[in-house]
Amino acid sequence: MASTAAVPFWRSAGMTYITYSNICANLVRNCLKEPYKSEAISREKVHFSVTKWADGKPQKPTIRSDSPED
Amino acid sequence: MFRQVAHRLLTRSTTNHSACAAATILRPYSTDVSTDASSGDSAFVEAWKKVAPNIDPPKTPIQFMEPRPPTPSTLPSKLTVNFVLPYAAELSKAEVDMVIVPATTGQMGILPGHVPTIAELKPGLLSVHEGNDVKKYFISSGFAFVHSNSYADILAVEAIPLDRIDPAQVQKGLSEFTQKLNSASTDLDKAEAQIGVDVHSALNSALTG
Numbered sequence: 001m002a003s004t005a006a007v008p009f010w011r012s013a014g015m016t017y018i019t020y021s022n023i024c025a026n027l028v029r030n031c032l033k034e035p036y037k038s039e040a041i042s043r044e045k046v047h048f049s050v051t052k053w054a055d056g057k058p059q060k061p062t063i064r065s066d067s068p069e070d
Numbered sequence: 071m072f073r074q075v076a077h078r079l080l081t082r083s084t085t086n087h088s089a090c091a092a093a094t095i096l097r098p099y100s101t102d103v104s105t106d107a108s109s110g111d112s113a114f115v116e117a118w119k120k121v122a123p124n125i126d127p128p129k130t131p132i133q134f135m136e137p138r139p140p141t142p143s144t145l146p147s148k149l150t151v152n153f154v155l156p157y158a159a160e161l162s163k164a165e166v167d168m169v170i171v172p173a174t175t176g177q178m179g180i181l182p183g184h185v186p187t188i189a190e191l192k193p194g195l196l197s198v199h200e201g202n203d204v205k206k207y208f209i210s211s212g213f214a215f216v217h218s219n220s221y222a223d224i225l226a227v228e229a230i231p232l233d234r235i236d237p238a239q240v241q242k243g244l245s246e247f248t249q250k251l252n253s254a255s256t257d258l259d260k261a262e263a264q265i266g267v268d269v270h271s272a273l274n275s276a277l278t279g
Binding site for chain 2: 013014021024025027032033034
């Protein structure tokens with residue numbers, strides 16, 4: 001049961017399927033006509049905070065956001 | 071670990087020796103198992119009644135789920151399509167005649183009675199045919215699952231009707247990514263540029279074709 005299926009070019013370049021799918025979706029959204037394009041972009045905005053941990057202690061959290069900081 | 075999995079798959083339903091049967095775990099295919107669990111697991115219910123006859127047995131999660139629509143014995147006349155996006159359901163249990171999906175292996179037509187299939191989709195045109203109406207969408211990527219009961223689940227990340235595509239933006243993107251492809255150095259850059267070229271050329275052919 002060796003896997004001999006041809007590997008897609010993005011997989012052999014080190015990209016995962018999710019990254020590929022998100023890139024495709026972003027490109028398609030960029031090609032929308034005006035009112036739909038701003039709806040799509042506002043729908044996909046994300047805002048989250050990432051905290052890395054070391055030695056059992058949280059480090060300083062970083063906030064990743066698409067919305068302008070107030 | 072993988073050798074055991076391969077061994078189990080091969081011996082799944084072919085073994086008749088009692089010794090072997092004890093060693094391998096025989097599990098039925100999901101389509102053979104009855105999906106109507108509305109009465110609950112009978113062994114559990116009986117054991118419950120012996121211990122607590124005055125209290126109703128609790129419902130198990132499977133009783134809250136709708137059973138899978140059964141596979142009809144004759145060929146159904148319509149395909150039931152669930153076309154969903156992460157943020158909305160475009161079509162939910164819509165009865166149609168045919169759906170053409172852009173699989174990575176080419177445009178695939180799905181008719182009622184299609185063999186169960188899982189297809190990965192590439193950026194391209196999806197068309198839903200109902201009588202004389204054809205609805206076309208451009209899909210960014212996704213998957214299509216066809217089940218034995220003529221249900222098709224099409225999952226896409228982005229699906230846009232063709233009249234919402236901006237041709238100028240498509241041309242601009244195409245030339246920009248072709249240029250990036252020529253000047254790309256690392257594998258990752260080349261892959262991203264190639265994705266850009268693929269998506270924009272698919273958009274282009276969807277607009278013109």
